[in-house]
Amino acid sequence: METKNILIENAVIVADRIKKGSLLIENDKIVEINDKIVANNVDDVINAEKKVLIPGLVNTHTHLSMSLMRGLADDLPLDTWLNDHIWPVEANLNGEHCYAGALLACAEMIKSGTTCFNDMYFFMDSVAKAADEAGIRGMLSHGMIDLGDEDKRKAEFKETKRIIEKCHDTADGRIKVSFGPHSPYTCSEELLEGVRKEADKYGLKIHIHASETQKEVEDVLEAHRKRPFEYLDEIGLLGEDVLAAHAVWLSDNEMEIIKERGVKLSHNPSSNMKLASGISPVSKLLEKGICVSLGTDGAASNNSLDLFEEMKTAALLQKVHTLDPTVLNAHEVFEMATINGAAALGLENGIGTIEVGKKADIVLVDMKTPSLTPFRNPVSHLVYSANGADVDTVICNGEMLMKNRELQTIDEASVISLAEEASQDLLSKS
Numbered sequence: 553m554e555t556k557n558i559l560i561e562n563a564v565i566v567a568d569r570i571k572k573g574s575l576l577i578e579n580d581k582i583v584e585i586n587d588k589i590v591a592n593n594v595d596d597v598i599n600a601e602k603k604v605l606i607p608g609l610v611n612t613h614t615h616l617s618m619s620l621m622r623g624l625a626d627d628l629p630l631d632t633w634l635n636d637h638i639w640p641v642e643a644n645l646n647g648e649h650c651y652a653g654a655l656l657a658c659a660e661m662i663k664s665g666t667t668c669f670n671d672m673y674f675f676m677d678s679v680a681k682a683a684d685e686a687g688i689r690g691m692l693s694h695g696m697i698d699l700g701d702e703d704k705r706k707a708e709f710k711e712t713k714r715i716i717e718k719c720h721d722t723a724d725g726r727i728k729v730s731f732g733p734h735s736p737y738t739c740s741e742e743l744l745e746g747v748r749k750e751a752d753k754y755g756l757k758i759h760i761h762a763s764e765t766q767k768e769v770e771d772v773l774e775a776h777r778k779r780p781f782e783y784l785d786e787i788g789l790l791g792e793d794v795l796a797a798h799a800v801w802l803s804d805n806e807m808e809i810i811k812e813r814g815v816k817l818s819h820n821p822s823s824n825m826k827l828a829s830g831i832s833p834v835s836k837l838l839e840k841g842i843c844v845s846l847g848t849d850g851a852a853s854n855n856s857l858d859l860f861e862e863m864k865t866a867a868l869l870q871k872v873h874t875l876d877p878t879v880l881n882a883h884e885v886f887e888m889a890t891i892n893g894a895a896a897l898g899l900e901n902g903i904g905t906i907e908v909g910k911k912a913d914i915v916l917v918d919m920k921t922p923s924l925t926p927f928r929n930p931v932s933h934l935v936y937s938a939n940g941a942d943v944d945t946v947i948c949n950g951e952m953l954m955k956n957r958e959l960q961t962i963d964e965a966s967v968i969s970l971a972e973e974a975s976q977d978l979l980s981k982s
């Protein structure tokens with residue numbers, strides 16, 4: 553196989569420490585980081601003067617294809633939003649809709665510096681196709697809901713196994729599959745126990761929504777006499793391989809359970825604020841040593857997939873929640889969007905930091921812009937002043953996905969038309 557090299561020169565590199573220098577990519581990996589690198593026969597040289605080089609951001613909870621439902625049902629609580637608006641529309645989804653929505657979301661994520669995502673939805677082979685073509689990295693789960701119905705339960709396991717067999721470890725290893733039981737209030741005990749058994753058998757992770765609203769806690773208490781994480785623990789679902797999204801309403805005992813079991817969390821502050829679900833006690837969870845990462849949730853409840861916005865929102869929300877401006881500083885929230893995201897997906901040895909030997913998932917942020925001047929503390933600027941539109945260049949697995957803000961693997965105009973048509977078609981059926 554022919555070797556492909558990319559040399560990035562004169563960047564401000566945000567690694568174990570911040571330093572000005574150069575970085576060499578060989579095929580899919582970072583092979584050298586130095587003050588100056590002399591390399592022959594490189595395929596591409598990027599002059600990154602006035603640009604900050606960071607790891608690609610990791611979005612640990614989203615529903616890509618929901619980008620087709622952006623702006624469809626705003627300003628509602630979760631329960632009404634799902635039952636009266638989103639689920640009736642989702643009943644008419646097909647694979648073409650999900651492909652178009654996922655490709656649109658990939659374009660939006662790449663343009664805002666995300667190189668890895670964790671998705672739960674339907675028609676996940678169509679989502680895998682979009683992610684493969686876009687060149688992005690992703691973990692995909694078919695969202696399982698049985699509402700206690702045995703036939704539905706069987707169908708959910710059948711579809712999950714189909715997706716595992718078709719998509720797991722494809723696209724040069726960029727695409728992985730996990731189990732996606734939707735939540736403790738939409739999945740029966742039998743389904744959740746089955747997921748634990750099958751996840752152990754396949755050696756795959758589990759992605760679930762948990763403790764998002766007060767209503768969920770009340771409903772689970774009424775049905776099982778336990779709070780959501782207590783119940784999930786009692787039935788044996790929790791473990792180091794579980795990534796739970798939201799974790800807003802937590803008792804002290806539940807925080808202990810999460811810590812003890814090594815459960816990873818995905819904090820989704822914009823979605824939690826927009827649906828008025830509540831505020832996750834993130835600074836307390838981090839203090840306890842729990843791995844808290846960052847997610848956007850879908851574009852129908854956010855309504856954006858920009859992790860730069862999410863970093864700033866996460867930091868500000870904790871400060872106003874605790875009335876303490878020192879909590880969740882820029883460095884901590886940057887870690888949530890990078891190395892904690894990687895660890896939440898079990899990919900911490902491959903991505904999440906800029907290190908020799910790691911995968912070349914790299915983002916260059918242009919600091920030569922009024923809102924990022926003066927060029928001072930890069931991590932502060934990234935969290936508090938930048939947004940996705942400041943991202944200039946994106947590389948994933950050593951492949952150039954965006955250069956000088958131009959998408960390289962996706963035809964942006966065609967994807968926008970495709971998504972407009974798919975959204976109209978979906979809504980005309982609903």
Ligand SMILES: CSC[C@H]1O[C@@H](n2cnc3c(O)ncnc32)[C@H](O)[C@@H]1O
Nearest residue numbers: 615638672673674695696734761850
């Ligand atoms: C079964 S596939 C995923 C399922 O989740 C729905 N969804 C999107 N956002 C949320 C959220 O914040 N809480 C709970 N469920 C959510 C989505 O519409 C799909 O039906």
Ligand SMILES: [Zn+2]
Nearest residue numbers: 761797849850
């Ligand atoms: Zn969600």
